[in-house]
Amino acid sequence: MGLQRDFAFLHCADLHLDSPFRGVRSYSPAIAGMLQDAVFKSFERVVDLALRERVDFVLLSGDLYDSADRSLSAQLALRRQLLRLSQAGIFVYMVHGNHDPLSGDRAKLSLPERVFQFKGEVEVRPLYGKNNALIGHIAGYSYPTGDERGNVAIQMAKALESRKGFNVALLHCNVGGMEGHENYAPCSIEDLRDSSVDYWALGHIHRPMILSCENPLVVYPGTIQGRSVRETGPRGCYLVTVSAQGFISPIFYPTDKIRWWEETLDISSVEEEQVLMDALENLRGKYRKEAEGRGIMLRVTLTGNTSLYRRLGRDEFMETLIRELNREEEALSDFVWIEAIQNKTCPDYAIENLRKTQTFVGDFLREMDTVRSQIHDNETLFALMDEGLGNGKWRRGDLEPYLQTLEREDIAQILEKAAIKGLDGLLKGENDPCVS
Numbered sequence: 001m002g003l004q005r006d007f008a009f010l011h012c013a014d015l016h017l018d019s020p021f022r023g024v025r026s027y028s029p030a031i032a033g034m035l036q037d038a039v040f041k042s043f044e045r046v047v048d049l050a051l052r053e054r055v056d057f058v059l060l061s062g063d064l065y066d067s068a069d070r071s072l073s074a075q076l077a078l079r080r081q082l083l084r085l086s087q088a089g090i091f092v093y094m095v096h097g098n099h100d101p102l103s104g105d106r107a108k109l110s111l112p113e114r115v116f117q118f119k120g121e122v123e124v125r126p127l128y129g130k131n132n133a134l135i136g137h138i139a140g141y142s143y144p145t146g147d148e149r150g151n152v153a154i155q156m157a158k159a160l161e162s163r164k165g166f167n168v169a170l171l172h173c174n175v176g177g178m179e180g181h182e183n184y185a186p187c188s189i190e191d192l193r194d195s196s197v198d199y200w201a202l203g204h205i206h207r208p209m210i211l212s213c214e215n216p217l218v219v220y221p222g223t224i225q226g227r228s229v230r231e232t233g234p235r236g237c238y239l240v241t242v243s244a245q246g247f248i249s250p251i252f253y254p255t256d257k258i259r260w261w262e263e264t265l266d267i268s269s270v271e272e273e274q275v276l277m278d279a280l281e282n283l284r285g286k287y288r289k290e291a292e293g294r295g296i297m298l299r300v301t302l303t304g305n306t307s308l309y310r311r312l313g314r315d316e317f318m319e320t321l322i323r324e325l326n327r328e329e330e331a332l333s334d335f336v337w338i339e340a341i342q343n344k345t346c347p348d349y350a351i352e353n354l355r356k357t358q359t360f361v362g363d364f365l366r367e368m369d370t371v372r373s374q375i376h377d378n379e380t381l382f383a384l385m386d387e388g389l390g391n392g393k394w395r396r397g398d399l400e401p402y403l404q405t406l407e408r409e410d411i412a413q414i415l416e417k418a419a420i421k422g423l424d425g426l427l428k429g430e431n432d433p434c435v436s
Helices: 029-053 072-087 152-159 189-193 273-290 315-325 351-356 360-374 378-389 399-404 408-427
Strands: 007-012 057-061 091-095 115-117 123-128 134-140 166-172 199-203 209-213 217-220 236-242 248-254 258-266 295-303 336-343
Touching: 007 029, 029 057, 029 072, 029 236, 029 258, 029 295, 057 166, 057 199, 072 091, 072 115, 091 123, 091 134, 091 166, 123 166, 134 152, 152 166, 152 189, 189 209, 189 217, 217 236, 217 248, 258 273, 273 295, 273 315, 273 336, 315 336, 351 360, 360 378, 360 408, 378 399
Parallel strands: 007 057, 057 091, 091 115, 134 166, 166 199, 199 217, 258 295, 295 336
Antiparallel strands: 007 236, 123 134, 209 217, 236 248
């Protein structure tokens, strides 16, 4: 049987079927339900694309489910879509990652024909295309448990040495220790390049990216559906074509049903609540126009020096504002839901002028500048708190574990907010000549 090099395939990862969306559910069960359904709809769109493009095979690079103990509904939903692919003569190769390891609880459901699930050890299978044509070989590895710390990539590269045809490696891993993701199955980009693999089909990193464009192609497709404000922008999969000459061309296709976005709105010139609401409605209109029928989850950050600063700082005011803005949105298929409004505005004070004055207010601002310059990480923060509050007295209850999770940017934001709160308290009700 000859080896074929003129074919196409889809590569996707991190489906996270049955994601609970707990945070969203707390303020809108209806929107949370739409989001949960969107994950399934997005995978259905992946399969629709595979059928429309008549691809040879589909690659699923782990975290098919959101948890090790996957629900029966999620398993049945996945099987339905796999069956559609199988009935169309499309092969599927899939692995499991840290969220859905082989050790997790699962129903005893048979896999459709032409669907191959890799075991908890590196193995190599023939790679088939249309009409059972042999294309090459594929190495894959499913996590036996949720904590894989070995360099599996090196094992896969060795397993594919001297294999003829188009070679694919299917792996859920972290290349180069990317921040924000656990360092599972760690490896370097050099480990991947120093191999006879043509296409590394990776999963685990949730944003789409191509780490290497040739010799070999190294691709993270990201999630098929954004699940939080940390996953903004288009989400989907890669359609990859391979020419008879061996040229590999990946094209990203969005499959998300609902899209997350973040937007910053400067309200320096806004002095009335109605003007603020109008500005937010105009922002909503912009995203609805560009959404192409999708639902939009929008987080807005307000910035600028404004006379509305004190009003925005009241929890009741912000909650009411969000509720009123979202009042009619749940009934729309192309909703633009204001997920949160973050207040990063400042009082409309001439802070730079105040900082220069030889007053208590000026002393306070300069002291806060000194404190901020001294805190570079958690340890310097802890040392300063020990000095100011008494050694170790604050290290009680849940405070220390919470502070341990803070990054430098978080600490800087908290200190900035504290400085503004303190300044606002000092100046409240005073007719200071330096206040503009």
